[in-house]
Amino acid sequence: MVLMAQPVSVHAGQVSFVVANRGWRTHELVVLPLAQGASAGQRAPGPDGKVDEAGSLGDASSSCAAGTGEGIASGALGWVTVTLAPGRYERVCNLTNHYANGMRQELDVSA
Ligand SMILES: [Cu+2]
Secondary structure: OOOOOOOOEEEOEEEEEEEEOOOOOOEOEEEEEOOOOOOOOOOOOOOOOOOOOOOOOEEEOEOOEEOOOOEEOOOOEEEEEEEEOOEEEEEEOOOOOOOOOOOEEEEEEEO
16 A cells, blocks of 8 residues: 655645545545654554544545545545645555555645
8 A cells, every 4th residue: 555645845825635546445645743853654553553633634535525524435536625834744544554554655844
């Protein structure tokens, strides 16, 4: 599993994410803040195979619709628009075990 996202850096403000699920499983995209000094991939999943979504800026987890839902089905698009302050973020798929299996990527937001 992999989460490939472009670009890897954007300017602060409103940012729209369009997520194409090219796999056969259901996926999602959640935008989480990265703590000072932390890197993408360092979160420890809990017993449920998911990472803590505290501080989430928003997520795309709906098939052919905006925002939160039941996940983006295989072959479908999901999207979300969030407002990001300058800083470092991590885009993750937080379905069970997907984060641990590599579905995360850093996003840097400049002023
Ligand atoms: Cu996933």
